[in-house]
Amino acid sequence: MTSAIRHTRIAVLSDTHGLLRPEVIAKIQGVDHILHAGDVGNADFLDQLSAIAPVTAIRGNIDVHSPCADLPATEMVEIAGVTFYLVHSVADLDISPTAAGVRVVISGHSHKPGHDTRNGVLYLNPGSVGPRRFKLPIAMAFVMISEGNITVEPIEFDA
Template sequence: MKIGVISDTHGLLRPQALAALAGVEHILHAGDVGDIEILDQLRRIAPVTAIRGNVDIHGPCAELPATDFVELAGKIFYLVHSVHDLDINPAVAEVAAVVSGHSHRPSIEERNGVLYVNPGSAGPRRFNLPVTVALVEIAEEIEARIVPLAIV
């Protein structure tokens, strides 16, 4: 199974992000959506699980959950906007992957048998940080990679 991971769109869904997510079977949005229409556009590609971030305080985005669990291909994913707000012990909860955003810094790391994926920011560029999404593939194991978006 191929999963697209996106975060911190802040109301901007770039065509490059849509192209990078084309062909995925599910999309995880880790908050700071900024405009509910972004989720509608992503749903044209695949089903979406989305949470709110710290900028999603008004309108329909404010109604998104603060955290969420989703099971994909037999693996449990836990979404939280800022990894610093993690309110569970993922290893004890048998979570395979924690998906977060907020920092705008893409990262993939494993801790205590749990994969932590931050796709970085796919929205407006912040400082000199890259504009990125992530792709996760599940076979028997979970593999993730950061996908830089070509922004001109």
């Protein structure tokens, strides 16, 4: 008897800045977990996201006067055997990911989507799904974990 391979799909968001787009909600249906890398802007969004999947969220530099101010500045979470570290600005990274056993560092702040691997650690900025900033895309990402392998699927929305 062959057992099915378990695939874990994680939605990675950042910089909603008080705008939770309906197309984002539609896109993330069915995910296993949601990671939000700060600048939430409206704590009610976290309840909406929690209705879809478990949420791990941190505060960003705008989350200072609302219930979002109570979110942690950083967070480490293990999902499907992979350790993630969330920090709003990668410039504020306060650990050695390699020494801490972190495989994926999630950040936001710049609104500029991108990912690369350094010293065996994946660094992912999903971009911003909030209000458009400059000419940067409205963007998020999915991280897929399958048998310990990690892949990233960047997503851009027309605005």
